[in-house]
Amino acid sequence: MSELLELDRVTVQFGGLKAVDDVSIRVKTGERRAIIGPNGAGKTTLFNVITGIVRPASGAVRFVGADVTRTPVHARTALGMSRTFQITNLFPQLTVEENMLLALRGLSPRKFSLLGDNTLSADERARAERAFSLSRLHERRGVAVREMSYGEQRQLEMAMALVTAPKLLLLDEPAAGLSPAERVIVSDIIRALPRDLTLVLIEHDMDLVLQLVDFVTVLNNGHLLVEAPPSEIRTNQDVQDVYLGKARPHA
Amino acid sequence: MSQTAPAAPAHRVARIGLAAMGLGIAAFALLPLVLPTYQVSVLTEILIFAVLAMAIDVLAGYTGRTPLCHGAIFGVATYVAIYVSTQADGALLLPLVAGVVAATLVAAVFALLAIRTSGVYFLLLTIALGMIVWGMCLRWTSVTGGENGLRGALRPAALTDQLAFYYVVFAVVAVVALVMWRFVRSPFGLTLRGIRDSESRMRALGYNVSLHLFLAFTISGFFAGVAGVLYAMFNDFVSPSTVALSQSVEGLLMAIIGGVGTLFGAFLGSAIIIGLENFASLYTERWQTVLGLIFILIMIFAPEGILGRIRLWLSRRG
Numbered sequence: 001m002s003e004l005l006e007l008d009r010v011t012v013q014f015g016g017l018k019a020v021d022d023v024s025i026r027v028k029t030g031e032r033r034a035i036i037g038p039n040g041a042g043k044t045t046l047f048n049v050i051t052g053i054v055r056p057a058s059g060a061v062r063f064v065g066a067d068v069t070r071t072p073v074h075a076r077t078a079l080g081m082s083r084t085f086q087i088t089n090l091f092p093q094l095t096v097e098e099n100m101l102l103a104l105r106g107l108s109p110r111k112f113s114l115l116g117d118n119t120l121s122a123d124e125r126a127r128a129e130r131a132f133s134l135s136r137l138h139e140r141r142g143v144a145v146r147e148m149s150y151g152e153q154r155q156l157e158m159a160m161a162l163v164t165a166p167k168l169l170l171l172d173e174p175a176a177g178l179s180p181a182e183r184v185i186v187s188d189i190i191r192a193l194p195r196d197l198t199l200v201l202i203e204h205d206m207d208l209v210l211q212l213v214d215f216v217t218v219l220n221n222g223h224l225l226v227e228a229p230p231s232e233i234r235t236n237q238d239v240q241d242v243y244l245g246k247a248r249p250h251a
Numbered sequence: 252m253s254q255t256a257p258a259a260p261a262h263r264v265a266r267i268g269l270a271a272m273g274l275g276i277a278a279f280a281l282l283p284l285v286l287p288t289y290q291v292s293v294l295t296e297i298l299i300f301a302v303l304a305m306a307i308d309v310l311a312g313y314t315g316r317t318p319l320c321h322g323a324i325f326g327v328a329t330y331v332a333i334y335v336s337t338q339a340d341g342a343l344l345l346p347l348v349a350g351v352v353a354a355t356l357v358a359a360v361f362a363l364l365a366i367r368t369s370g371v372y373f374l375l376l377t378i379a380l381g382m383i384v385w386g387m388c389l390r391w392t393s394v395t396g397g398e399n400g401l402r403g404a405l406r407p408a409a410l411t412d413q414l415a416f417y418y419v420v421f422a423v424v425a426v427v428a429l430v431m432w433r434f435v436r437s438p439f440g441l442t443l444r445g446i447r448d449s450e451s452r453m454r455a456l457g458y459n460v461s462l463h464l465f466l467a468f469t470i471s472g473f474f475a476g477v478a479g480v481l482y483a484m485f486n487d488f489v490s491p492s493t494v495a496l497s498q499s500v501e502g503l504l505m506a507i508i509g510g511v512g513t514l515f516g517a518f519l520g521s522a523i524i525i526g527l528e529n530f531a532s533l534y535t536e537r538w539q540t541v542l543g544l545i546f547i548l549i550m551i552f553a554p555e556g557i558l559g560r561i562r563l564w565l566s567r568r569g
Contacts, residue, residue, distance in 0.1 A: 051455065077457035085455075091448035094441075102445045105438060106457030113438040114470070115430065160456070 003062075004029040004168055004198045005050065010059035012045050012222075019045040020056070021222040027168075032199040034209040034230075037219035038242055043202040044086070046219065047172055050200070051083055052076045064167065078107055080167030086176050088153045092146035096137055096156060099145055100128050103160035127163055134189075135159035151182045158189055169193070171201035175208055187212060206243070210234065218242070264565045275518060279421060288413045292485075295417050297518070297525045298424045299481045304505035304517035305431050306474035311503065312512030313435050314467050315447030316373050320361055320381035322498025324472045327384060328354035328479025329489045330395060333403035336483075343407055350480035351473065357384070358472020359465075366464040369450075381499050389491045400490030405483055420481055427477055428515070434470070435514055443467050475502075504542075508549055510556025519557050 005027040012020040020042045027033050037043050048054040049061060052073040060069045068076055091099050104124050105111045120128060132138045135155040140148060145156065154174070161169060174190065175183045183205075190212055193199065203209045209216070210230040218225040218233065220242045226233065233239055279298065283291045303325050311317045332350030339345055361380045368376055388395045395401060410416045434440055442463050445453050450460050483489065492498070505524050509516025524542065531538035553560035 053451075072459075073454040074457050074459045077455060083455050085452070089449050089452045089455075091445050091452065093448055094444060098441060098444075101438075101441060102453070102458075103456055105442075106453075110438050111442050111458065112466075115433045116437050116439075118436055118438055118441060164457070 002028050004031075004064060005200065006060075006062040007046075007049070008060045008062065010046070010049055010056045010061065012042075012049060012054055013057045018222050020049065020219075022059075023219070023222075023224045024059075025217055025224070025227075027198060027200060029167075029198055030196050031215060032213040033201070033215050033217065034213040035200065035202045035217045035219060036204075036206060036209055037225070040221070041219040042222040043219055044172070045222075047083075047170065047202055051081065051170060074106075077164075077166075081170065082161045082164060082166035082168070083170040084157045084161045084172055084174060086172040088150065088157055090145045090153060090156060090160075093144060095142055095144055096148070097128070097141040099156060099160060100131060100141075100163065103131075103163045104128060107164055131159040131163040134162070151178065151185070154178065154182070154186065155189070158186075162193075166197070168198045168200065171199065171203075173203055174201060175203065175205055183208060206233075264562065267565060268562075272515065275515075276425070283414055283417050291413050291417050293525060293529045295413075295420050295485055296529075297521045298420050299478055299485060300502065300505060300525055301518045301521040302424055302427055302478035302481070303475055303502045304509065304521050305428065305514055306471045306478065307502050308506040308509075308511060308514055308517055309431065309435065309443075309471040309474070310467060311506055312510075312514070313440060313447065314443040314464065316366075316369060316464070316468075317503065318365075318377045318468075318471075319374055319496065319499045319503060320365075320377035320384075321471070321475045321502050322496065322500070323381035323384035323494045324354050324358050324361070324475040325479040325482070325502070326388070326489070326494030326498060327357045328476035329483040329486075329493050330388060330401065332405060332480045332483035333401045333487075333489050334394065336403040336405050337401065346403075346405055346483070347480045350483060351476040354476025354479055355469060355473040358475070359469045361472070362465045362468035366461055366468060378496060378499075381494070381496060385491055385494045385496065388494050395491075398491060400488060402488050403483070404487055405480075406487075410484075416484070420485070423477075423481065427474065431474060432514060439463075439466070504546065507556055508546065510559030510562070513556065513558040513562065516556050516558035 003026050007023060007025040010020055010023050011018060023046065035043050035046060045054060049056050052068070052071060056069065060067055062068065063076065063081065064079055066079065068079065091102065101120070104127060110116070132141065135158060137152065137156055137159065140152065145153060148156070158174070175186050178186060187208055201209070201213070210233060213230060215227065216230055216233045217227050218239050225238055225242060226236055228236065279294065283294055286294070303321060307318060307321050328350035331353040332346040335349045336342070336346040361377065364380065365373055365376050389397060406416060410419060442453070442458060445458070446460055446463060453460050501524060505520030506517055507520065508523055509518065509520030523545070527538055527542050531541045535541070549557065555563060
């Protein structure tokens with residue numbers, strides 16, 4: 001039981017464009033991994049391959065030892081994957097509590113209760129309380145999500161991804177669109193996550209990422225460029241070329 | 252759209268809602284005692300079509316998929332109930348059960364085809380599916396009687412009296428409305444509202460969105476089927492106009508006028524449209540023009556429907 005997530009020579013093709021080209025990544029249980037790269041590097045596509053929104057043209061995805069290359073999104077969630085979205089993706093017309101209820105029941109048979117009561121069971125209540133106190137949204141539970149601030153919505157987004165106690169948490173640009181102060185809150189929340197939770201995050205902001213993770217994968221133009229610990233990424237010549245542009249000898 | 256108010260006034264709104272519901276039930280329970288027979292039959296029709304409009308609201312309001320085939324599903328139940336009653340003489344329950352089962356099956360087939368789409372494509376696909384039913388009813392003359400339709404007598408002797416029949420319908424509709432109310436507020440009902448707000452998030456949380464949509468569509472079809480067999484008992488006659496697109500549109504208009512996502516707004520919508528159909532037509536041939544004008548006014552001043560508007564107003568005042 002070492003590799004939790006394994007991408008084996010994954011290629012994704014959109015028409016003539018290879019958005020992800022022959023990328024292999026192995027993430028160990030308990031590891032915190034960042035996938036970074038400039039715009040158009042294929043980060044989001046790779047993320048969609050992992051979660052099951054996009055099927056690769058070739059290659060395989062393995063999760064908890066099972067081949068999930070053709071497994072639909074909801075079934076991967078049942079295996080223990082959980083994710084947040086880059087653009088806040090909640091249920092705007094429902095209250096904070098109803099959002100949490102839906103997050104809680106995604107994997108419980110109670111979601112098929114056609115005429116049952118919608119109140120929380122004791123177990124659900126305990127888990128919801130824990131998630132609420134983590135995300136500091138206790139007093140907002142009766143409020144419709146569309147009436148909350150963006151920062152609060154990001155916190156709820158994270159709380160909902162965690163409430164099912166997943167094995168793997170995938171964070172899609174968790175700090176996108178946040179103020180510097182809110183970024184600090186988000187990185188605090190990430191740092192406070194249980195150490196045995198495996199984490200894969202994609203992010204633009206190098207400074208935020210490098211202090212949060214154990215290992216970094218850099219993508220460029222759909223190719224895997226470098227895989228290294230954060231300390232080596234900062235000084236890596238290829239990464240600097242990609243992020244800052246290459247000095248051309250003949251320029 | 253469902254409105255969510257802060258906790259304290261929400262209780263007050265709920266109380267007012269309960270009072271209004273009591274008033275509505277009392278009106279439907281007592282009015283027939285003082286009304287002439289013809290108007291009792293209009294009230295019967297209002298109740299039956301309210302069930303159709305509620306069935307549509309389950310999809311349009313709670314699931315975020317606006318269907319235009321529920322008139323056809325409703326009409327299938329009516330056709331099958333009347334056809335079975337002409338074949339199995341004297342059977343009381345069989346035609347009714349057959350009608351509801353047929354409607355549910357048709358809805359399940361429609362669901363399989365339609366749930367892959369959403370928005371305008373869902374609307375168009377459901378129109379097309381409904382038209383297929385209409386075409387069959389029109390052309391399959393040996394079974395459906397073509398344009399002449401089918402005649403049957405489904406009501407047992409005890410229910411030939413208009414008032415007695417009304418109270419049977421009243422009781423059935425009351426039970427159906429209660430069941431549907433429980434349904435939209437159940438854990439499963441919440442998943443439908445989740446799908447309405449964000450399908451991708453629902454998938455990421457582990458919900459099989461297609462399965463939930465399939466169940467919602469089929470259950471909604473079941474309720475449309477219940478309305479359809481009640482209509483078969485009420486009307487004793489069915490023709491292609493019962494399964495036509497205009498029937499689906501009328502049901503949807505009822506749901507919209509009452510307030511999509513309010514469930515019981517269906518009773519208001521049904522009362523307004525059936526009322527206009529029966530009473531405005533006494534004064535003018537162009538009652539549909541009157542309906543059109545009313546619809547435009549509602550869309551301008553209360554796009555969330557009458558009940559939706561009232562709810563919004565109450566929760567803002569509170």
